[in-house]
Amino acid sequence: MKLVTAMAVAAVALVASFGAPAQANAASVTVVHGVPGLTVDVYVNGDVTLEGFEPGTVTDPLELPAGEYEIAIREAGAAPDSDPAISGSATVEDSTNATIVAHLDESGTPTLSVFANDVTRIAAGQSRLTVRHTAAAPAVDVLAGGSALVENLANPDEATAEVPADSYSVAVAPTGTTDAVLGPTDLALEDGTAYFAYAVGSAEEGTLDLLVQTVTGIGSAPAGAPAGNSGLAAEEAFPLWAAGLLALAAAALVASGVALVRTRARG
Amino acid sequence: MATLIGVPALWLAGCSDAAAGSPAAIGALPDGSGGVNQGDELRELAPRAVRGGPPPVKTRSARLVDLPRAAKRRPTSLRIAALGLVAPVRPVGVVDGLVEVPGDAGLVGWYRHGASPGEPGSAVLVGHVDLDGRRGVFFRLRDLQPGAVVTVGFARGDARSFRVVARRSYPKGRLPAQVVFAESGPPYLTLVTCGGDFDAARGEYEENVVVLATLVGQAPEKRAVAR
Numbered sequence: 001m002k003l004v005t006a007m008a009v010a011a012v013a014l015v016a017s018f019g020a021p022a023q024a025n026a027a028s029v030t031v032v033h034g035v036p037g038l039t040v041d042v043y044v045n046g047d048v049t050l051e052g053f054e055p056g057t058v059t060d061p062l063e064l065p066a067g068e069y070e071i072a073i074r075e076a077g078a079a080p081d082s083d084p085a086i087s088g089s090a091t092v093e094d095s096t097n098a099t100i101v102a103h104l105d106e107s108g109t110p111t112l113s114v115f116a117n118d119v120t121r122i123a124a125g126q127s128r129l130t131v132r133h134t135a136a137a138p139a140v141d142v143l144a145g146g147s148a149l150v151e152n153l154a155n156p157d158e159a160t161a162e163v164p165a166d167s168y169s170v171a172v173a174p175t176g177t178t179d180a181v182l183g184p185t186d187l188a189l190e191d192g193t194a195y196f197a198y199a200v201g202s203a204e205e206g207t208l209d210l211l212v213q214t215v216t217g218i219g220s221a222p223a224g225a226p227a228g229n230s231g232l233a234a235e236e237a238f239p240l241w242a243a244g245l246l247a248l249a250a251a252a253l254v255a256s257g258v259a260l261v262r263t264r265a266r267g
Numbered sequence: 268m269a270t271l272i273g274v275p276a277l278w279l280a281g282c283s284d285a286a287a288g289s290p291a292a293i294g295a296l297p298d299g300s301g302g303v304n305q306g307d308e309l310r311e312l313a314p315r316a317v318r319g320g321p322p323p324v325k326t327r328s329a330r331l332v333d334l335p336r337a338a339k340r341r342p343t344s345l346r347i348a349a350l351g352l353v354a355p356v357r358p359v360g361v362v363d364g365l366v367e368v369p370g371d372a373g374l375v376g377w378y379r380h381g382a383s384p385g386e387p388g389s390a391v392l393v394g395h396v397d398l399d400g401r402r403g404v405f406f407r408l409r410d411l412q413p414g415a416v417v418t419v420g421f422a423r424g425d426a427r428s429f430r431v432v433a434r435r436s437y438p439k440g441r442l443p444a445q446v447v448f449a450e451s452g453p454p455y456l457t458l459v460t461c462g463g464d465f466d467a468a469r470g471e472y473e474e475n476v477v478v479l480a481t482l483v484g485q486a487p488e489k490r491a492v493a494r
Contacts, residue, residue: 057326057328057329058329059324060324060325060326062324123364124361125360125361126361164361188336188337190337190380197331198329211331213329217450222361222365222442222448224366225460226365226461227403227459227461229398230397231472232397232402233461234464234472
């Protein structure tokens, strides 16, 4: 295995969490392993935090205080003082939701990237799909139901779309083509769920794969139901009431008019 | 004249009572500060060489093929004997931020992003009170009394029964989301239609009528509603 030290320094942008209190909060950090064929131990600030971390897996969210973290990734079982396979630092800000991804850069070198996750509320009936290009592959289009949902996405960029919660046939193809290098595969997007999809692996070595991290429970409820348009269920008094009010108003108008006339007559 | 004015005045008072009583019940949405990862198939890493540190970090497969799929059971029919109502049920979604209501006034819509009837949380069924001058399937929902039994049938021929416990009206746009669209907790049925004042100019009612019914039990298959 080639030992490479790739310094990935990325600051996590503050995610404006809808309804989140203003005071400082721990950040929620998830780790995704997208380097094929390499089971690893993950060291954070010198301490082993995750052992035997397998490719294609994701951690539960870790609650971490804001701050700068030094991350070193070594082949599983390697001595803690050996040269890491991947290392880097990540700045984690208050109240953010972030993912640290170990993956290949476009040329196939293992690296680390930090992405800020948009976990703000999603409109009723919608899902949020974020696609992250973290594979050793050229720029791609993401196709949903045959048409391009995301165009010309290059490593290590991301794109986000909110779409109706439904099942989609999703494929990834080199930009400008429909020749799928991943998929097509059925993706059932649930209401109120954010999906963070990672294209990982290497096109050259035939190890491309799709990994998905989900954040659930951030949906919205519908505001109501438009279940009537004819007024049949309105109490019958309604038109009578309207008629009554009109009659009353008319009577008042006539009365005041009469009074006015009388006043004038007296003047 | 006095009668003409008196009747609507009472009726209006009834509406404003319902409106005044509802804000306390209108819950805030669940805390929006985070969210949790789906973790049906969590597994712990082998806790080797943990030197009194923090608990092992849990991991799971992130492969697309391992993504948990929620397979909700679709209700196919609704029966409310007290109203003489038997109707087919179709799944519905969201249109313009509102629950989609079937285009056919005789159909009941099941909000497919909510619970399946009998599963934890609120299973929402919507139906028209009226549509284009005709009475809808839920025209008499506002007459449904506590204690009435509501039965939901499924494609396999089985059914679940619910007993009405409450009926309320809420101004449109002020439905108590935590009640009507609860995603967890005890299983119950929420029947929704329109009611209250009718705004003839806009062609819509000003309130939603909501009936809550709690799960009684699993009805025997022979009692299942056909269709």
